[in-house]
Amino acid sequence: MHRPTAHALIGTPEHPELVFRRSYHAAPENLRGALHDPSRLARWFGEIDGDPAAVGDAFTASLSEDPDDVAVGRVLACEEDLVQVSWSWQGEAESVITARIVPLGEGGAELRLHHALAEPGHAAGYGGGWEQTLQSLARALDEGSPQALPDEEIEAEGVRTFRLLTRSPLHIERRFAAGVDRVWRAFASAEGLRTWWWNQWPDVMIEADVRPGGAYRIQAPAVGITLEGTYLEVDEPTRLSFTWTWRDADGDSEDEAVDLHLVGEHDGSTLLTIRHTGPWADDAPAENYRQGWGDTLDALDLSF
Structure with a gap:
């Protein structure tokens, strides 16, 4: 079944960071309007009070008819394809939301x-709330599918996805x-x-565009494995x-991410911390990755 939204969990156990990626058929300028225009935001996100048009502007977001379903925030960044705001819902500790529009070659x-x-x-x-909100955006862009599940589902x-992602991440220190x-x-x-x-396999091919939004791809044709993904955070050198996404004869992994610190x-030494997350219902995937990471990091150790 086609999954319209890709998810990732990065950050730390104390300060998790939720990542969502969803493609829309709408032209970039249409999506920009849905993100910047308060009257259009009301159709899929919530009623916005305060006219937040510039960095430092404060706003209040009423997310439903429930008078308590209200968040407050301020604009941290506002560009054509980037909006970043602080966010506090019902008095919770302040978090940060960043929305970025990436034009696609086919016009979406x-x-x-x-x-x-x-x-x-x-x-x-928040994982469930954002999932439903991104579907509301699809409807506001006239991209709602008659086969789509009800909002509650x-x-x-x-x-469920983010409960699995937070259930038992793999943690490694080296x-x-x-x-x-x-x-x-x-x-x-x-x-x-x-x-x-x-490097234990011949003819490994590696491409890496190391920047936020850049892609990497590592192929090992001899064993039929491809590893690929997108860089989310690049803070040199920490x-x-x-x-x-791990691809082999058994298929593709989904919604996995790695965070290196x-x-x-x-x-003069360096402490590396790895947090590898995935929607794993049991401990078997994490333990398999633990062995794989151990072997791979042994090779890194030998390279120094």
Whole structure:
């Protein structure tokens, strides 16, 4: 079944970050209007008070007819294809929402939504809420499908997805006898990756456009494996996060992501922390990845 929205969970257990990507047939300028025009926002998001048109402007968002279903925020960034706001719903700790429009070659556009939460307990609830909201946007753009599930089921499915994503992420720590800049280059460039990633197999092909929104692709034809994804966060030399799609004879993985954090130590070594998330109903996928990451990081260690 076609899944219109791709999801990812990055960040930390204390401060989860929800990522959504959904493509629309609408032209980029149409999607921009839906994102910037308060009268159009009311058709799919909520009633906006305060005329938030510039950085620093405050606003109130009434999300339903319930008088308590209200959020407040202020504009942090406002560009043609980028809107970023602070957000606090019903007095919760302030979070940050970033919406980015990416024009697509065939005339449509992709909306990339990133919600960095300040509290861990709201991830599943916001996951469901955003899932339903992105479907409301599709209807507002006249892209609603008669086969689409009712809003309540769409929201419930989003809640289930993020409950699985937050259930049991894989957490790995590894220390390397190399400076943080050197470890960063090993991960954050195609040239660096080629020196160690899957070097036990012949003819591995690696492409990496290391920037937010850039893509990477690693192919191992000898064993029929392809790994690819999109970079989400690139903060040199301390953080690199990206979606993760593993393709082999068994099919494609879905909604997985990896978040890498690098910390330079006083002795010149580097502590690497990996958080790998996926919608796993049991511990088997994480344990399989634990073994794979261990072997792969052994190769990185030997490269220094």
